[in-house]
Amino acid sequence: MILRQVRDSKDDAEAVRLTTDAAFAASAAAKGDPPVEGDENQAILLRSVVRHLARTDPGGCWLAMDDSGQPTGAALSTRREGTWGLSLLVVTPEAQGKGLGKALLARTLAYGRGCLRGLVCGSRHPHAARAYRAAGLTLHPAMRLRGTVDHAGLEPPTGAVVEGGPGLRDLMDSVDRRLRGGAHGPDHTELLRHYRCLVSDDLAGSGYAYLRDGRVELLAATSRRIAARLLTAALLSLAPGAAARIGRLTADQEWAVDVGLAAGLELTTAGYVCVRGMRPPAPYIPSGLFL
Known part of the structure; x- marks a missing residue:
């Protein structure tokens, strides 16, 4: 080997x-x-x-x-x-x-x-949980939302949400540092190659979300109000009848659970968000690959 x-x-x-x-x-x-x-x-x-x-x-x-x-x-x-x-x-x-x-x-x-800090999105496989716990990580049970979005259950966002791009990377890195202690930096360049990016920035705070094919890959915001606004805008951007999936939600992300349930999505348990030297970032939906 x-x-x-x-x-x-x-x-x-x-x-x-x-x-x-x-x-x-x-x-x-x-x-x-x-x-x-x-x-x-x-x-x-x-x-x-x-x-x-x-x-x-x-x-x-x-x-x-x-x-x-x-x-x-x-x-x-x-x-x-x-x-x-x-x-x-x-x-x-x-x-x-x-x-x-x-x-x-x-x-x-x-x-x-x-x-100083560590972050892992673990599956519900028992071997994974055992390995991450043995490595000193704290395991936080996670939830998943999925299903067909009911647009009628969602109120349109009250604040501005715009398309993100390379010019907003400094803003996104700033949000990252506040929530997870480190900017995604070069990862934003890679994410922008593959995902649609939404950004909201006003007096209430700042935040961004990446989505692709109905899946919210990553969402970070400085307040629950901005986070809920971004998630609502992401779900409303999907065509009627399209499937949506939002994963890796700890109990700290009730704002996301509330938006998903209002949109008619089904809530189930799924895996863990594992951390070291920190609490699960919030309001935050981590990416499995980019964390």
């Missing part, structure tokens, strides 16, 4: 994607969930994010290969101004139970040594 850093290359990006698909399919089967269907748009996104993180955080991105050169595990982690995040930790089914996940996690934890 070989552990090496992920390179900024097509081959390594594809190796991480294949490993991720295999691990997620096995996890879905173990939990009794429907089979994971391949999505080329998601594959393109993951390849791009892998290469992005291989450039910005080469010391935090690791790939495991077996003796024949086949990928068996991968881990991606970031450091952003004193905040460490684990974006991905996957092991193929045939390599599980052999300590590989623990070894990969150890490499990412070493990369985050010296960071």
